[in-house]
Amino acid sequence: MRELTVQLGERSYPIYIGEGLLDQAAFYFDKHGIGKQSPLLIVTDEQVGRLYLDKLESGLRAAGYRTVSAVVPAGEQAKSLLQFEELITIALKAGLDRKSAIIALGGGVVGDLAGYAAAAYMRGIRFIQMPTTILAHDSSVGGKVAVNHPLAKNIIGAFHQPAMVLYDLETLRTLPPREVSSGLAEVVKHGLIRSAEFVAWIDENADKLRALDPEALGYALYFGCRVKAEIVSQDERENDLRAILNLGHTIGHALEAVGGYGELLHGEAIAIGMVGAARIGVELGAPREVYEVTKRVLAKCGLPVRLPAHFDTDAIMDAMRHDKKFKEGRMVFIVPTAIGDVVIDKNMSAERVRRIVEQLKEEEQAQ
Amino acid sequence: MRELTVQLGERSYPIYIGEGLLDQAAFYFDKHGIGKQSPLLIVTDEQVGRLYLDKLESGLRAAGYRTVSAVVPAGEQAKSLLQFEELITIALKAGLDRKSAIIALGGGVVGDLAGYAAAAYMRGIRFIQMPTTILAHDSSVGGKVAVNHPLAKNIIGAFHQPAMVLYDLETLRTLPPREVSSGLAEVVKHGLIRSAEFVAWIDENADKLRALDPEALGYALYFGCRVKAEIVSQDERENDLRAILNLGHTIGHALEAVGGYGELLHGEAIAIGMVGAARIGVELGAPREVYEVTKRVLAKCGLPVRLPAHFDTDAIMDAMRHDKKFKEGRMVFIVPTAIGDVVIDKNMSAERVRRIVEQLKEEEQAQ
Structure with missing residues (x-):
């Protein structure tokens, strides 16, 4: 316990x-x-x-x-x-x-x-x-x-x-295997925003997690809850810091909406969103491993890392406009700077996000 | 201002x-x-x-x-x-x-x-x-x-x-005159729970208030807001003290519900409820003037002080059971002890309230 x-x-x-x-x-x-x-x-x-x-x-x-x-x-x-x-x-x-x-x-x-x-x-x-x-x-x-x-x-x-x-x-x-993988997306996210060590541990233990090994799973959930709890304690009502928990969610929520909240599971949508965020991070100067590790760990967890081609980019951008992470017309976007670290960019250009969404359709499968 | x-x-x-x-x-x-x-x-x-x-x-x-x-x-x-x-x-x-x-x-x-x-x-x-x-x-x-x-x-x-x-x-x-009177019910309530002096002032100035005299009305609203603000400051989420603001509301809300939220205006319903609460107060030992002054001041403000006979007592009691002021099956009721003072009775017998509701139908018109 x-x-x-x-x-x-x-x-x-x-x-x-x-x-x-x-x-x-x-x-x-x-x-x-x-x-x-x-x-x-x-x-x-x-x-x-x-x-x-x-x-x-x-x-x-x-x-x-x-x-x-x-x-x-x-x-x-x-x-x-x-x-x-x-x-x-x-x-x-x-x-x-x-x-x-x-x-x-x-x-x-x-x-x-x-x-x-x-x-x-x-x-x-x-x-x-x-x-x-x-x-x-x-x-x-x-x-x-x-x-x-x-x-x-x-x-x-x-x-x-x-x-x-x-x-x-x-x-x-x-839980069916697809739900297991979907859930692991948020576990990976908690690592990506706060702990390179934990991401490395998931990289090693992804198979155990997918097999629902009780000890591995108990540890992963404990660690994930702890990261979340620490952040929430510091910023209960998302005035600032708590926004980092939205890594992958700006794109992810839009994908869920465009897919009619059914085609992609939540974790699948944010996995694709996290790959997109990692790509943006690298474009803005983060080491290339941020993108590679993000993609590899998510794929090991059984998650999709590219966007099905039939998702319409206009519809995705339109869905983002209704997202709460818009403040006074600007897009707030969580950008990885290293494995285990992210920044809140309150001034992300919609054009850049649009380009990344397009690229996510061409993403090569990792592994 | x-x-x-x-x-x-x-x-x-x-x-x-x-x-x-x-x-x-x-x-x-x-x-x-x-x-x-x-x-x-x-x-x-x-x-x-x-x-x-x-x-x-x-x-x-x-x-x-x-x-x-x-x-x-x-x-x-x-x-x-x-x-x-x-x-x-x-x-x-x-x-x-x-x-x-x-x-x-x-x-x-x-x-x-x-x-x-x-x-x-x-x-x-x-x-x-x-x-x-x-x-x-x-x-x-x-x-x-x-x-x-x-x-x-x-x-x-x-x-x-x-x-x-x-x-x-x-x-x-x-505002139409009936709405003016309805509004004055809450002004009277703020006096009844906190200030005998303010109740005496309303007793003197009811005509001016009904005529919307700006100086009298500005003072009355300021005083009413101040009483409300003081109580809310001490107990924002109604854990305890704030409940005194519900004087007249336990019966009043039930009357509104039974009347289909249309027959009685809110202020009219709680005016009848406050007369009921005053009657209970006197039964439980408050001076008889609590009942007399409550009834007189409300009537001066143009408010009803008895319950139309066609309101069904069973339906009223049933509506009370859905009220938020029920805690673990007991009825919470605000009881006047003097003009300007009330207590929170957390153990009010539904039988007593039922009897008072019946009596409210026979209430003589004041004035």
Whole structure:
């Protein structure tokens, strides 16, 4: 069992990473002051719910908690205002009050949706993250919650820190290989922005990670969460530093939007975005290995490193214009300067990004 | 011109109360750091928009601001998730970014709706209140923003403090008498919870207030805002003290819901609720004048002090059960102990409240 704390003053919270946490949820809830008087709402999706909802509910009920659950469709389309309203309706009908909590059992989509419902319900009730994907090691830490609008991803949301993150590694065993790789993209990102040593470790251990070796995976998730937690502690509301976590995301979000939030998984889209960012970094003076290592490590993790040719460059640039990382008309872009280091460029030329997007279609496959 | 500050550390903000502020909006925006690079969204309703939108827009544009506007239907039904989504769509299409602001030009409904859009858009952008009703002296201070759910009022929301409140008294001149009285209910409430002297002053000056005498009205709104600001400064997120602002609201919100958010105006509903609360106060030992003065002052302000007989008591009690002031199954109720003083009773019996609701139907008209 690994444990760390996200330091945010009175909003600080613990992250537990280990095996068997689903069974012990009641113990941790009780330890952290989740009372048994008020009902809890568990939000999950059809896939995760089929596997783990009964287990979680029966454990909580055996310990004296009252629970109600909401099972949403799997996939990004669940992050809609309509689904959000449905959760609020369920919460109201179940009598959730200000001492209740909403529990997200699932990946990033479930976490974002359930978290936004918790942020909004009665102007904010407690929220517990129980991630069941590798990708969610990123989204479950830091309090960014949101739903999508047809015109832009994550545009309706809040900063609402969880009360606790319970990360049961056993729930990762059922992930399909493509989801495993997608999740590793954020693990790689945390290395690329903060630790050359960790990137080298991934380079060595990518096979173990893809095979879900518990020790390797536990370490990688712990390290990833720690990088994220440190940055969030310093800049909770993304006034400045926290923006570095968006490495690969400016291009990546646009690719997801243009692909209709379905063709590319989030990690796949940001993998391509990170290759693009590395190319820009090298153009602007970073050593060439920044590009080579980025591409190699991502490919080792089973991620795409070039853009399918049918993605329309105009549509991609247009999607970027709706991204929150635009401030007063200028494009903010995270640029690698070395492996383990990045800078925030608040004045990136859209022309340069456009050229790189074009080049990403011609990218040779690494390895 | 009167000015005061809501003290909330880095979220502190000024309130300006005076005549002609609509014309001078650009001056105050500029003074408080609202930049001209990013577009502003003005939200108003059909009634207020017809009277004041052109004036505000032309003043801002003349000073170099880019503005876009959204005109919503007048009335509580505009506080819907659908209308909220529409505002987000307009904001996206107009290219609002993180340095933009959303301006609420109107009463409490517009403030709550626009404020919630500002709280959610890109996880929170700035928000400026320009109240055009007396009622909004209450809702525009304190950062509570929300939309309604078909099952409960204000259940989807946030705490999102405005960057500034600009209160132009000239915009109050066009208020219909029933709206004036409704607004005075919250003025009376601020007296009842904090200042016997102010209640006595209203008792003397009710006619002037109803006639919109500028000096009397300016003083009353300043005093009301000051009481609200002091309480909010001490308890921003309603952990405890702030609950006293809910005097009359437990019954009042239920009456609004049962009346379909249309039959009774907000101030009318809480006036009846305050008479009910005063009756409970006297039952629990407060001097009888608490009830008599409450009823007299509200009636002088042109407000109803008894409940129309066709309101169904079961439906009212049911609506209360969905109210946020329920914690772990118990009813929280604000009980007057003297004129200018109240206590928070966290253990109020639903039976007692039910009996009082019945009695409110038989209440004799004061005066």
